[in-house]
Amino acid sequence: MRDALMAALSTVNDPELHRDLVSLGMIEHASVDAGVAHVKVNLTTPACPLKGQIEHDVRAAALTVPGVQEAVITFGAMVRPPAQPALPGVKHVLLVGSGKGGVGKSSVAVNLAASLAMDGARVGLLDADVYGPSVAHMLGQSGAKVTANEERKMRPLDAHGVRFISMANLSPAGQALVWRGPMLHSAIQQFLKDAAWGDLDYLIVDLPPGTGDVQLSLTQTIQVTGAVIVTTPQDVALIDATRALDMFRKASVPVLGVIENMSYFVAPDTGITYDIFGRGGSRKLGDHTLLGEIPLEVSVRQDADAGTPAVLAHPDSPAALALRQAARALAGQVSVRTLAHLPDQLTVV
Known part of the structure; x- marks a missing residue:
């Protein structure tokens, strides 16, 4: 039978x-x-x-x-690794980028990481926005310091089930970093290869805005599974998002999808929906998977300031539900790409 x-x-x-x-x-x-x-x-x-x-x-x-x-x-x-894993113990590196600042990229990256961890994945988060690190604050760990293990490797911090490293935990609070390209490249190399990330299914990298040295260093240093573009619906954001898409294309990094943040606002007192920045503009970016449309909610900002991702602090809010769905859609895209480049799997019974 x-x-x-x-x-x-x-x-x-x-x-x-x-x-x-x-x-x-x-x-x-x-x-x-x-x-x-x-x-x-x-x-x-x-x-x-x-x-x-x-x-x-x-x-x-x-x-x-x-x-x-x-x-x-x-x-x-079981998250299956690609034919060429990114780093020892790390199966997939996923870049979260945007063409410009102010679109909520870091907030989305933090909530994607927390959401995947909530579902049971082993997740790391690298804050590669060296000049403007915000991940530590959003995870409630701005005062913590990164230490070294017995092998003199950086030991990532842990918050809400996510292992993370941020420049905010390596330099004095409020200190400006005035670094040129080679120093940025060296820092990124250390974050990736001199950190004890352990076994991870996904390492999410919160990129700085734009298309500069950090992006170039990352794409030239390790094998990246793919990237996510975060944008808002208005044309001024989409113009810069198009540049980010072009950068990933030139770097041969697959774009796994687009997340439209601040897509719409629902007034809590009337229930009326307002398209403050327009809506659906991300569809102008071409034939890319729309991973999610995240509504603009005050609680998302409040939760970030309080150091708890919205998907944990207010899991039933529309924004949190949209972020959870976006994270799952992203995980699905990773699986699709991985299986498309692997030989047929053997059945285990």
Whole structure:
């Protein structure tokens, strides 16, 4: 009967990868006992955006097997590394960039990291905005200091389940860094290769605005899985976002999607929606996946100032829900790209 169950499961496709679960090696266990099918599915990311659909389809397929009256579906997750992992122990490096400042890029990066960690992924966050580091403050760790381990490597700090390094935790508060390009390059090298990141599924890098030395150093130093562009809907932001897209294209970094931040505002007293900066402008950026439209909410700013990401502080707010969905959509895009460049997986049963 197990063979019949596996045959039925081979008709179920992953909705994003468009291949069946059996050939993808996502069926960790399948058995039938006293009319009950037991199936464990190993997702390609803990933040799978279509887990519910997969569960529905697996159950429906199992119940087509003669003699099966009930199906118990359980899940595990294993983020698969690319053919060439970025760093020892780090599977995927994801860049979060923007063409200009003021679009909420750092806030989005922090919430993406926290959201992926909430779903069970091992996540790191590198604040590469050396001149204007804000990640430490948004994670409530502006007063903490980075220390070294026994091997004289930087030990990342930890907040809300996210390991992170920021220049704000390495230099005196309020001190301006007046560095030229070579010094920036050296700092980025140290953050990446002289830090004890440990085993990570995703290392999210919050880039500085623009298309300068830090971006160039990162893309030339390590293998990057892909980038996310954060923009607001108005044309002045989209003009600079287009430049960021062109930079990643020239650096051969795939753009995994676009996040439109401050997409709209819903008045809390009337419920009326206002498109303060316009809306849907990110669609002008061409054929790129729209990972999410994040509403403008006062609580997101308040939570950042208080040192707790919005997805944790107000998880049921519209902005937090949109950020959670954007993070899962991003994880799904990583899985799609990874599986597209790997050979067929062997089934583990």
